[in-house]
Amino acid sequence: MKPEELEAARDRIVPDVVTAGLSVLFCGINPGLMTAATGHHFARPGNRFWPVLHLSGFTPRRLAPSEQDELLxxxxxxxxxxxxxxxxxxxxxxEEYREGGRILTAKVERLKPRWLAVVGVTAYRTAFREPKARIGPQTRTIGSTRIWALPNPSGLNAHWTAATMAxxxxxxxxxxQTTPAEPTPADPTWGHAP
Structure with missing residues (x-):
């Protein structure tokens, strides 16, 4: 892709790949220019998101960014x-991070994924005003959604290899896989004590 094509993608908004009731909603920091130019999340060739998703067992094969809708x-x-x-x-x-955290919170309250996985602990710390957060599960929840801070898959994050990220x-x-889904009114066990 030509540099002018990438620069033309600056400030574009890339649509989310979401639906209600997901098991895991992965949350990047913000779209890069390659993502904005292609419309596919984590599209930069050096980004390790797609390989790590496969290595960790989330996907049965390595998906290309253009196959992002298969995640659903x-x-x-x-x-x-x-x-x-x-x-x-x-x-x-x-300020953008904090406003993004507010918008993200509202989105999670509406979509109710079981887990929100923020890929970048620094972004999580800033967006949610949790300066001491570390990689791993967080004590904060958004409604019934649990939160996990993951390493940023950017190729610039040299502290983590694809293997350690996986x-x-x-x-x-x-x-x-072991976190039970929250019961809903459509679930016959909803509202009944175990």
Whole structure:
């Protein structure tokens, strides 16, 4: 893709890949220019999201960014803390992160995924004003949705290899498989004591 095509994608909004009742809603920091130009999340070739999703067992094969809608059939989805595209996450202001956290909270309250997985602990810390948060499950919840902070899959995150990221993503996958879904009015056990 030509540099001018990427630059033309700055500030674009990329639609979420979501539906209600997901097992895990993955939440990126914000779309990069390649994502905005293609309309496919985590589209930059050096981004390790798609390989790590497969290595961790979330997907039966490595999906291409253009196959992102297949995630919905697996009970997975993608959104972002901040909707607008930029070349780098450091172009976002703390105010944008906090406003993004507010919007994300409302989205999670509406969609009710079992887990919100924020891929980037720094983004999670800023958006939710949790400066001491670490990678892993968080004590904060949004309604019945639990939160897990995951390592950022960007190729710039050299502290984590694809293998070590896959281990952490795999921990979330195991938790998501063992976390019972919240009963709903359509569930015959709803409103009844166990």
């Amino acid at each position: 059939t697996l009970g997975l989805g993608i959104t972002n803390v901040v909707a607008r595209a930029s070349a780098r996450a450091d172009e976002l202001s703390p 281990e952490e993503y795999g921990r979330l996958r195991e938790a998501a």
